[in-house]
Amino acid sequence: MNMQTRTPASSPADNGYGFSDRIQRQLEHAAHLCAGQGGRMTPQRRDVLGLILTATTPVGAYDLLEQLKTSGRKPAPPTVYRALDFLLEHGLIHRIERLSAFVPCTHLQHDHPHDHSHGPAETCLHSAQFLICRSCGGVTEIADAPRVLDVLKSICGKKNFTMQSASVEVEGVCEDCAPATRGQKGPAPAPN
Amino acid sequence: MNMQTRTPASSPADNGYGFSDRIQRQLEHAAHLCAGQGGRMTPQRRDVLGLILTATTPVGAYDLLEQLKTSGRKPAPPTVYRALDFLLEHGLIHRIERLSAFVPCTHLQHDHPHDHSHGPAETCLHSAQFLICRSCGGVTEIADAPRVLDVLKSICGKKNFTMQSASVEVEGVCEDCAPATRGQKGPAPAPN
């Protein structure tokens, strides 16, 4: 048996994704988080999370699959979907329903390497709110979500509906892209 | 111009879905609504809407396809998806992203046959909020949505994000199903 307790990172043969230092720190942070929840951050899961963290826009399952193939292994869909399920369950990523694609939980992005009291598990597991830009494809996780959740909770309370998870997805044009689309046809006004 | 304004109903050969009187009234209402928007309620679209109105839970595109086959025609996927696109654009149905399935806009369900001032186009086009029951599969469109939308608008305002559409989907257990699941394992507490 391997005494070296080889670090549960990408295997020597395929850690060639060249994850930046910043992302490697985030991956370590994530590993600690799910360790605390009794989860194991395996190489597969780590690679998938790393790829999602690296991307600037939501990543689809088959995009991940393609990228993973460039590495040593030749994974099939179940491999990716299993890794995604794990990451979702541990609050490390979110699924954008409208895009059938995945983004990292924003709490991983902000470096607070040892602040486990503010982990995703407590703040946004099973519930998240997003702004999706149609122009650049960027997705922003809304930080001041409690207000939205409070309204939803109050509505559910009135209807005796037991909320287990909730997703809010707003589609439109982000601040950076607004100038580009201005004057062309003008984005539709907000609903209602 | 056609004076007879021949009713855009299912063609004689295939109106055998047996839509109830109530649903036929809703279909007529819908026809008026989209006529007002310059849209044509063709037999295909009418049949698809009728099937969605008839179902008690969200209906998938391929479910619709199967049901349509029992009628005279032998439609293919594009037929259904085109009808769905039309109905979505005219605010007559909504897509539940989490289920890849479709429900009627609740404004069609409440009979107000001639009140076009309160049509879907004005109240919920491009934006809707739902409670999805995991137990019975039922979906409820939230009526007092303005509060949710107001919070979202305020958030978007702060971030200079131009909202074009928004969807809110809350998953959990509805009032009717709560007794059934009580004591088994208990639904997870609400997020946050």
Add this chain to the structure above:
DNA sequence: GAACTAATGTAATATTATTACATATCATTG
């Protein structure tokens, strides 16, 4: 190390959705 559990590999298939192009239907107008 045996036994158990968790994770991964593998092949096949299921489900949802779109593309591209041909045909038909409807409204307008000469």
Add this chain to the structure above:
DNA sequence: CAATGATATGTAATAATATTACATTAGTTC
């Protein structure tokens, strides 16, 4: 009415997303 152009539908093929079932491997416990 015939020609036209726009809208809608038919059809075949394929793309994109996701799951099932079962075999194998790796980690953990005893």
